Structure formats: structure tokens, C-alpha cells
Amino acid sequence: MTAPISVGAAIELADVRKQFGAVVAVNGIDLNIRPGEFLTLLGPSGCGKTTTLRMIGGFEWPSSGSIRIAGADVSQLPPHKRPVNTVFQQYALFPHMSVAKNVGYGLRMARLPGREINERVAEALEMVRLPNVADRNPGELSGGQQQRVALARALINRPSVLLLDEPLGALDLKLRKAMQLELKQLNREVGATFVYVTHDQEEALTMSDRIAVMSRGAIWQIGSPAEIYERPASRFVADFIGQSNLLEGVVEQVVEASALIRLAGGAIVGAAISDGIGAHEDVLVSVRPENVFVSEQPSEGGIKGRVADVVYLGAYLRLLLDVGQARLLAANVPAGSSFVSGAEVVVTFPASKAVAFRDQEAVDTM
């Protein structure tokens, strides 16, 4: 089988599988990462995202399939021969070396002349805004500073690909937010391809050019943050990224890329659909709470329901509505609205903000 080589892909995974004993960690992944792109592998723990990253770095070898970096097959190359560098979880700074020695390590391994090493170390520390800690030991630095040292150390070799394994996991929330923006900026400045692993969907949405959502060793959906958020293609993605209402229904009529769907309660709604879904199929309609409109005025259309609970969330109220579905439907309404528990309401949402898909997980488990 000859895999198509897309011109200009920075990293290309073709049918990559990884098995640890009887456990399948990564189950046949195909992935093309573009040069200079910030791509995030997002998923819950155990979904195979870290194993995938480690295979790109060379710390694990795929059981089958191939990995190409800049067109060259690296599947059988050890880490020290790959043109990638990694920012490790917990930073992995060398405790017996000063910050400068840590950062210059890669250049020493490349046997560059001492003067050039010193210059580039100073440059790299400047880049991560840590010019005054060169002679200190990593143990004397704060978590955020250690994070920057790890970043400088990984970037000093000017890799074409930078791998980041949950690098912000150990930082507190405020620092994490600041570092997210900084990483994004760094990605544009140095022009390297960033492959970022995280289980934090907010982080992924903030930083990424594209997100690959992973679960159980496979990529479920890949796309821009907006695509992933606005048009989830499965129950898992809709649930994992942000909050989503999932309504059970049957397709009544298909019109190009959208459809009219009869919900379990009897109401008819419009939603975008993915390819291949036809009339009379069971589907789930996904709609975000912020796109649901609730009115106390009785009307002909819309879904009839009753307010089950009102939750105060500061900027808005979250209504939990009983609309005859298995789960309560969540809707955000402006703070100061006068909804009370038990009130009869009508719920609507624009077809452009809803998306319908087959309940694949249900099929899987059958």
C-alpha cells in the first residue's frame, strides 16, 4: 500500500497503531500536520494522545504504520536523531546543571563552539523573558520560570517541530492563561510546528489552529476550534468540548446539508447534518446552551417545556428545562430574567446553531 504523500506536511502519521501487551493505546491514526501549525491533541486521560506524541518524539515506536517528518520516514529512528524537540510534563530539567547549562545542552550535544553556545543561550533566555537566571539552579526557580527554561531548552536547537506534553498542567490558573497566549505567540514567532497535548478543552480552544479530538486510541474529529465547537460530529465531541444539549429524534426530511428532525417529544426542529444521513434515521441533535432561546409567550412552533431548575451563574442564568427528553435541556438566559421553577415555556433554537449526527457510541456498544 502506498500512502499518499501530501506535499509540505510537517508531520504525517499513516495508520499508526501502538499496542502495549494486550492494550491498544493508539488504534490506527491518520494525521497530517501542516508546517507552522499549532495542532492540539485533545482528549481524556488514556485516550492515546500522549502515546501519539511520544511516538512522534521517538520515545515509543509504533507497532505498525509509519511516521514521516518533513517527508522522511522516522518510524525507526531513536529520539536523538529526530528533528523534533519536546517540552516535557514536569519540565524534566537537569537538576545538577545551571539554567544556562540546561538550555545549552542541545547545542553542546551538537558540538557547537562555546562562544556560539553562550550567545544562543542568552538569546533563548531573552526570548522566554528570563535573562537574569542563567547561573541559578532549576530547583531555585518557580514553576512558571522552570516552564520557560524548559521551553528555551527545547527551542534552542531550532527544531522544525516542537512537541508539548501538557506543559502547563502544573501551573496555577492565572499563570496558565498567560502562558497559553505566550505559547501561541511563540508559535508564530519561531515558525515551528507545535504539537500540543492536553485534556483541557478550554486550553485547546484558546491556542490551537486545529484540534484533533481523541478518544479510545482514535481521532474522532479534527478541525479548527470553531468547527469543533460549533459543529461537533459525534456525541463524544459534543460532550467533551464545552457543554451541549443532546436531543433524541428522527429525521423527517433532508434538504441539502440540513434536515428537519422530529424530536422524541413531538416538536420539529431544523439542524445541520453530516454526510450520509437520510430520512427516518435516528439521530442526536446537539445545541449549545447559549444558542437556546426560552420564551414564556405561548406560540405555535418550538418545543414546549417546563422550567425544572434555575441556577445563578453570575453573568447569566442557567435554566434546566424538562422538554420530554431523557435529559434536562440547559439554556443560558440573561441574568435578571424572571424565570421561576415550574413555569411553562417554549424553547427554540436557530437551525444554523444546531447539528445532528448518528449516535455512534450507542452503535459501538451494541
Next chain:
Amino acid sequence: MIAVSAQPRRSLGRTALNASVCLVFLFLYLPLAVIVLYSFSAEKVNVWPIGSYTTHWYHVMWHDPEVRKGIMLSVRIGLSAAGLAILLGTLTALAIDRYAFRGKALLRFCAVLPITLPGIVTGVAMLSFFSVTGFELSNRTIIIGHTTFCITLVLNSVVARLAQIPRNLGEAAADLGASPLRAFWTVTFPLTLPAIIAGGLLAFTLSFDEIVVTLFLKGRDATLPLVIWARLRRGFSPDINAAACMIVGVSFIAVMIATVITRSSRSAQ
């Protein structure tokens, strides 16, 4: 600290505990203290109380050619056995830490066993081994005998240290372009060195005052403990106290250094 004084029963228990701890330490160290005191006594026999103090016996000991030869030999054997133990123990520790292989638990057990065996078992076993294989007894056979249990000390010390080193440090080195050998020399080895030295020092101490195994495996020359032992059999002479104190002193210093090294390398983490 937790205040316990408010509870009388508990503080009674604590007093008893403290007292028993003191007794144990007294039991361990009082004989040593007495020997040290006697080694400075001006009397020709061990009598209490000590009348006047002198360093005369150290002078006598130091200028006794037999004792001197014993010291030199003990040092030589100690360094050789510790050196061999460092080499073999460190390599075994690396294998245990890095690789998964069949019989790993067995290897670990076999490497630790010699230190738990009574010296007489090791001595008899190795003696019969050497005589069966036609290996002539000499200082070399003593070194081999000592190395068997010295390995254990280095191995335990290094294995414990390696377990503390995060695995991703080696990966970080490889990631930054270090070949496995360079990654070892620039990262793993410097981080393990304190444990290697500490294990080596303890091994040296154990070898320096070892007597049972030495007795079975010795050739013509006598180590310092054997010289002392032989002298005592002929009858007491006060310079023996001084020689014994030397052994105590060397052991004490080596163990102190090992402890300090281990502690400072741990706190540097």
C-alpha cells in the same frame, strides 16, 4: 511539633521509650568509648579508673612493622574490593533499573544474599571453591571474598538513587540530541555518583574490619584485624587498643562521609 505533655500516660510511655533507646545506644557504643579511653591510658594493663593519659601507644603501634603492614594490606584490600564492588554493583543496578528481563527478581535476591550470609558460610564455601578449582590462596582471594558482600552495599545504594531519578531526564537528554552513551555520562552518571561513592565508602568500611571471611581465604599476609586478633591470642598489649581505635576511626569517618554525601545529594533534588 506535637505537644504531648498534656497527656501524662502518653508521656510516661514516651519516657520509657526514650530510656530504652538510650540503653540500646549505650550497649552499642559504651564498649567503643571504653576502648578509646583505654587507648590513651598510660597503664600497661586495662584498669579503671585511668590514672594518666598518653598517646604513647599510638606511637608504638605506628612504628610496629607488623601492624603497619597490616594497615597497608587492609587499605589495599578495602580499596580493591570496594573498587570491584563499585564496578559490578553499579552495572547490576543499572540493569535492574533500566531493563525488564527474566530472572530480575532472582538476580536482585542473589546480589543481596551475600551480605546476609554468616561470614563463616561465605568463608567455607569460597575456600572449598578455591581448593577445588586449584586457585591458590592469596590477597587476591581475600579481595574476591570481600567483593561478594561489598557489591550488595553499592547495589542497594545505587538502585535506591536510580529509582529517585525521574525517567524523563534521560528522555530529555535523548530528545536534545544525546546518544544513549552521552546521555548516561552527562545526566544519569553525575546524578548517581553520590550514591556510588557512598556505597563504595560503606563497602570499604565493611572490608577494612572484616575478619571471618579473611581468615578462611588469606594467603601469607595478615590484615589489620588479623594482626590484632593474633596479638590478643598471645596476650594483651596496650597498643592493641590503639590499633582497634584506628579501625573504629576509619569506619566512623567513612560512614560519616557516606551519610553526608547521601543526604546532601537528596536535598539537592
